[in-house]
Amino acid sequence: MTHDISRRWQLLAIVLVIGFFVWLLAPVLMPFAVAGMLAYLGDPLADRLERLGMNRTWAVSVVFFVLVLLLIGALLLLMPLISDQIENLIHNLPRYVDWAQNTALPWLQRKLSLDPDAFDTSRLMAAIRAHIGSIGAVATTVLGTVSRSSLGAVMWLTNVVLVPVVAFYLLRDWDRLIAYIDSVLPRSVQPTVAHLARESDAVLGAFVRGQLLVMLGLGIFYGGALTLVGLSVGPLIGMVAGLLSFVPYLGFMVGFGAAIIAALVQYGDWAHPLMVCGVFIVGQLLEGYVLVPKLVGDKIGLHPVAVIFAVLAGGYLFGFLGVLLALPAASVIMVLLRYLLERYRMSELYKQPSPDAPLVAEVDVSVSGPDGTGQGAATVPVQRGPTDDRTP
Numbered sequence: 001m002t003h004d005i006s007r008r009w010q011l012l013a014i015v016l017v018i019g020f021f022v023w024l025l026a027p028v029l030m031p032f033a034v035a036g037m038l039a040y041l042g043d044p045l046a047d048r049l050e051r052l053g054m055n056r057t058w059a060v061s062v063v064f065f066v067l068v069l070l071l072i073g074a075l076l077l078l079m080p081l082i083s084d085q086i087e088n089l090i091h092n093l094p095r096y097v098d099w100a101q102n103t104a105l106p107w108l109q110r111k112l113s114l115d116p117d118a119f120d121t122s123r124l125m126a127a128i129r130a131h132i133g134s135i136g137a138v139a140t141t142v143l144g145t146v147s148r149s150s151l152g153a154v155m156w157l158t159n160v161v162l163v164p165v166v167a168f169y170l171l172r173d174w175d176r177l178i179a180y181i182d183s184v185l186p187r188s189v190q191p192t193v194a195h196l197a198r199e200s201d202a203v204l205g206a207f208v209r210g211q212l213l214v215m216l217g218l219g220i221f222y223g224g225a226l227t228l229v230g231l232s233v234g235p236l237i238g239m240v241a242g243l244l245s246f247v248p249y250l251g252f253m254v255g256f257g258a259a260i261i262a263a264l265v266q267y268g269d270w271a272h273p274l275m276v277c278g279v280f281i282v283g284q285l286l287e288g289y290v291l292v293p294k295l296v297g298d299k300i301g302l303h304p305v306a307v308i309f310a311v312l313a314g315g316y317l318f319g320f321l322g323v324l325l326a327l328p329a330a331s332v333i334m335v336l337l338r339y340l341l342e343r344y345r346m347s348e349l350y351k352q353p354s355p356d357a358p359l360v361a362e363v364d365v366s367v368s369g370p371d372g373t374g375q376g377a378a379t380v381p382v383q384r385g386p387t388d389d390r391t392p
């Protein structure tokens with residue numbers, strides 16, 4: 001018994017040390033995390049090519065070449081579209097500002113009975129001019145920081161070059177790395193860890209590959225449908241809504257709000273906002289009843305509140321790296337929690353009742369009024385100790 005407790009404390013210490021080093025090295029782990037995700041995505045295809053007769057290096061080279069071609073093709077296809085959409089947005093920005101000042105803000109003042117000076121743009125400009133000195137100081141500080149950030153730019157470029165190199169070597173040695181990790185695990189926990197790893201792989205496969213396809217499908221649908229409605233910035237709104245759809249309802253809310261404002265500014269009627277509502281209703285039905293069930297399935301089991309908490313907690317603890325890995329990590333944590341719940345339900349702590357638990361009996365109590373007439377009856381629970389055999 002003492003040996004088992006000591007072994008568990010040793011395992012816990014190892015896990016805590018690994019977690020501490022991950023937290024400590026989070027700023028430099030970004031390229032390795034991105035490379036690991038790319039290697040994880042490409043490993044099934046490399047394994048399939050190996051089964052067709054290729055050696056591992058050639059299979060990885062083919063997969064890597066295909067990934068690079070897809071990335072270059074996506075950039076060549078999307079960059080002109082994104083550039084045109086951003087240019088269009090900048091061109092129409094004065095119209096959005098004018099609509100906000102002369103239509104939206106006065107409507108809010110009337111409906112919410114706000115102070116007429118609450119959205120006074122002249123007061124806002126006067127306040128900006130009054131604090132122009134502090135703004136200049138802030139700008140000076142920002143420029144000084146930017147001038148000292150040449151090392152950060154060099155590190156960013158290094159990461160861009162480092163990601164494909166690390167991804168290639170991780171993908172080439174993926175199976176050997178997994179086998180090595182399996183070989184160094186303590187034999188007492190190896191079967192359990194292997195079982196949890198297989199379940200986690202199934203969950204991650206369902207999430208990563210499925211969710212990427214869901215995001216792509218929603219982005220294409222929203223962008224195409226909003227373009228058919230007639231919105232000039234429809235493709236840009238659709239892409240943003242698709243990218244943000246990995247957080248439940250975030251892509252829908254951001255895209256819906258932006259599309260409604262764009263429709264009101266561009267057309268000034270109610271017909272186009274109603275068509276936008278129809279587009280997003282169809283998009284939600286498509287996501288909930290077609291894309292997610294077919295592409296992701298129900299293997300993840302994450303509640304929307306848990307997803308939002310995971311993204312916020314990951315961003316707070318590890319920055320952008322935490323946001324990037326929040327949902328895959330939460331999926332794995334859900335596998336571990338389900339395993340711990342099964343172990344708890346099989347334990348004596350859950351199964352064995354306490355011998356000192358009070359017994360609950362029910363007695364019928366009649367209530368009489370002041371004149372002796374009965375007014376009703378009630379069943380009242382009465383607690384008795386385990387040795388109290390008195391009849392109520």
